[in-house]
Amino acid sequence: xxxxxxxxxxxxxxxxxxxxxxxxxxxxxxxxxxxxxxxxxxxxxxxxxxxxxxxxxxxxxxxxxxxxxxxxxxxxxxxxxxxxxxxxxxxxxxxxxxxxxxxxxxxxxxxxxxxxxxxxxxxxxxxxxxxxxxxxxxxxxxxxxxxxxxxxxxxxxxxxxxxxxxxxxxxxxxxxxxxxxxxxxxxxxxxxxxxxxxxxxxxxxxxxxxxxxxxxxxxxxxxxxxxxxxxxxxxxxxxxxxxxxxxxxxxxxxxxxxxxxxxxxxxx
Numbered sequence: 660x661x662x663x664x665x666x667x668x669x670x671x672x673x674x675x676x677x678x679x680x681x682x683x684x685x686x687x688x689x690x691x692x693x694x695x696x697x698x699x700x701x702x703x704x705x706x707x708x709x710x711x712x713x714x715x716x717x718x719x720x721x722x723x724x725x726x727x728x729x730x731x732x733x734x735x736x737x738x739x740x741x742x743x744x745x746x747x748x749x750x751x752x753x754x755x756x757x758x759x760x761x762x763x764x765x766x767x768x769x770x771x772x773x774x775x776x777x778x779x780x781x782x783x784x785x786x787x788x789x790x791x792x793x794x795x796x797x798x799x800x801x802x803x804x805x806x807x808x809x810x811x812x813x814x815x816x817x818x819x820x821x822x823x824x825x826x827x828x829x830x831x832x833x834x835x836x837x838x839x840x841x842x843x844x845x846x847x848x849x850x851x852x853x854x855x856x857x858x859x860x861x862x863x864x865x866x867x868x869x870x871x872x873x874x875x876x877x878x879x880x881x882x883x884x885x886x887x888x889x890x891x892x893x894x895x896x897x898x899x900x901x902x903x904x905x906x907x908x909x910x911x912x913x914x915x916x917x918x919x920x921x922x923x924x925x926x927x
Contacts, residue, residue: 702726722757729756816909868918876911
């Protein structure tokens, strides 16, 4: 069993190209363990980002354990001749394993959509009357809910968004990108021409939908998916609570999901 809090990264000075080549030639268990230890921080990073803003019953350590399985699969299946780096390939596998676990333990009933609709309507009403965004407490009072119930709706929506939009939005973050479209990089090195074309169409639809969002929502998307910050780190940058970031993120993803439904890429 590999523990996330175990060894620190061995670093580039030890993890050499020679080790990679020897491992892929011999599949030596000791070399595999060296590689696993090197990429455990990546597992922890992905787990930490997914766990933020999710329902309380989703434990980060459980996601990390699933991520290790994804890392092991990546080591076994990665093709060194691929144009994609191992880190990119491993991130997809790690995240996929975690999302499989979320899919197993999470179910989004229709009533939750109805509650989210009511929440959005209350947001719009209070924003108009107050001249600013309402707090969770104000939303709870308007709806006659507890603050915990309001936060639960947003957390559940965040969780469901990760599952239902994983192939559309939740790719590893791109580097050196400047446009909203490039928040959603494709992995064209492992896709067929037809799949690549469909991905480009999806990216165009999402890019147009993102351009319609308020600036702060676009910033939160960029910080989360492009800069790979956690919701807590984003909250510190924007000087708002983590719960508020989760709230804005859930609303934003819900709106993007509706755009994808209109385009026929997601079922209603």
